[in-house]
Amino acid sequence: MIKLIKSTFYNEESTKQELTRFIGSAAQLSFGQECERFERHLSGYQGCDDSIFLNSGSSANLAIIQALLNLGRLKNGDIVAFSALTWSTNVMPLIQLGLEALPVDVELDTLNVSSRKLRQMLDQFPVKMVFLTNLLGFCDDIDEIAKICQERNIILIEDNCEALGSAYRGRKLGNFGSASTFSFYVGHHMSTIEGGAICTDDQELASMVRLVRAHGWDRNLNLTAQTEVRKKFNINSAFYSRYTFYELGYNLRPTEVAGFLGNIQIKYLDEIVQQRQRNYLELAPRIYQQSDRFYPIRYDHMDTLSNFAVPVVCRSPEIRDELVKKCEGRIELRPVVGGDMTQQPFFDRHERIFRKVLGRSNAKLIHEQGLYFGNNPELTDDEKAEIIDVFSGKTQ
Numbered sequence: 308m309i310k311l312i313k314s315t316f317y318n319e320e321s322t323k324q325e326l327t328r329f330i331g332s333a334a335q336l337s338f339g340q341e342c343e344r345f346e347r348h349l350s351g352y353q354g355c356d357d358s359i360f361l362n363s364g365s366s367a368n369l370a371i372i373q374a375l376l377n378l379g380r381l382k383n384g385d386i387v388a389f390s391a392l393t394w395s396t397n398v399m400p401l402i403q404l405g406l407e408a409l410p411v412d413v414e415l416d417t418l419n420v421s422s423r424k425l426r427q428m429l430d431q432f433p434v435k436m437v438f439l440t441n442l443l444g445f446c447d448d449i450d451e452i453a454k455i456c457q458e459r460n461i462i463l464i465e466d467n468c469e470a471l472g473s474a475y476r477g478r479k480l481g482n483f484g485s486a487s488t489f490s491f492y493v494g495h496h497m498s499t500i501e502g503g504a505i506c507t508d509d510q511e512l513a514s515m516v517r518l519v520r521a522h523g524w525d526r527n528l529n530l531t532a533q534t535e536v537r538k539k540f541n542i543n544s545a546f547y548s549r550y551t552f553y554e555l556g557y558n559l560r561p562t563e564v565a566g567f568l569g570n571i572q573i574k575y576l577d578e579i580v581q582q583r584q585r586n587y588l589e590l591a592p593r594i595y596q597q598s599d600r601f602y603p604i605r606y607d608h609m610d611t612l613s614n615f616a617v618p619v620v621c622r623s624p625e626i627r628d629e630l631v632k633k634c635e636g637r638i639e640l641r642p643v644v645g646g647d648m649t650q651q652p653f654f655d656r657h658e659r660i661f662r663k664v665l666g667r668s669n670a671k672l673i674h675e676q677g678l679y680f681g682n683n684p685e686l687t688d689d690e691k692a693e694i695i696d697v698f699s700g701k702t703q
């Protein structure tokens with residue numbers, strides 16, 4: 308069986324040995340130096356000013372929305388556009404935090420929102436923010452999307468949980484908007500078992516995310532931001548400042564175990580991305596070239612394509628169902644990420660949602676006719692040959 312996730316870590320054996328030594332000798336295992344060191348490493352990798360490490364990508368999505376609300380950049384009832392093809396916890400925080408969630412359809416050949424699709428919605432609705440998912444390492448014309456958002460004074464946040472390492476037109480994805488979110492869940496680009504982050508160049512936003520991440524207190528702010536917040540709220544006592552809660556927050560902190568793992572795994576990240584890109588280029592063209600069975604997916608506009616799964620969109624639900632049957636016990640498959648969010652049971656059960664704005668959408672087609680299999684850096688030649696055999700219809 309070719310599993311979706313083959314290992315917990317890249318270089319698993321040595322990573323586990325180092326982790327065991329670390330746990331045995333660490334003076335502190337709650338949030339501390341290792342986490343902060345990982346934040347600096349991630350900023351270096353991503354090429355941004357600041358990174359805030361959290362306990363999951365879902366937490367990163369929740370924290371960025373709460374931070375924007377706390378800062379007054381978003382207000383209750385504002386319309387936030389999101390990619391219809393995404394993960395549940397991209398759209399759920401919008402609903403949970405009192406925003407109006409507006410789905411935007413994706414292009415069939417990139418699986419992502421394009422400026423064309425976005426414009427269609429912006430011309431109809433007064434959108435305050437776009438929460439754009441860079442699905443499975445791809446993007447469409449995200450530079451044009453960033454330009455439109457800037458011109459119309461719309462906040463652009465990238466959910467980059469599926470695209471760490473991907474680059475488009477000389478820039479890493481995750482650097483096109485005000486901030487971006489990341490996930491380090493097992494099987495994603497690099498693993499801290501569970502983990503997530505927010506990257507940004509916006510210092511005010513970064514400080515607010517740090518408040519949101521831990522109880523609404525100011526302990527993890529730098530001295531300037533801490534002095535500012537204490538002055539604003541007239542907190543002069545060192546004693547009370549330990550338990551002063553300034554803004555709505557949560558506890559979304561990671562542990563030193565995750566920080567330590569991040570510091571090990573990020574050293575391998577370039578290697579992991581290259582290996583996955585090689586796999587993709589070996590497998591995808593040979594699958595997509597069967598144009599009577601599959602829709603082609605474009606990838607040659609990407610400078611670097613970093614994904615953890617290979618998407619396949621079939622020409623009909625019957626072809627997809629036949630493949631699902633054929634892969635049983637041989638190749639582990641999933642729908643294309645979370646699928647079309649407007650088709651999910653939770654979506655229709657909430658007030659603050661734009662229903663039925665998409666009609667017959669590409670997101671729905673991908674939901675009904677798509678699938679993916681894992682793109683592991685450890686895929687063997689035999690496994691790749693098996694995948695090509697199955698998808699080319701050579702074996703029954």
Ligand SMILES: Cc1ncc(COP(=O)(O)O)c(C=O)c1O
Pocket residue numbers: 363364365366368393394396397440466468469489490491492502503644
């Ligand atoms: C687009 C997207 N956003 C957010 C998440 C949530 O990340 P996590 O699993 O770390 O909570 C995922 C998870 O796969 C995702 O695909």
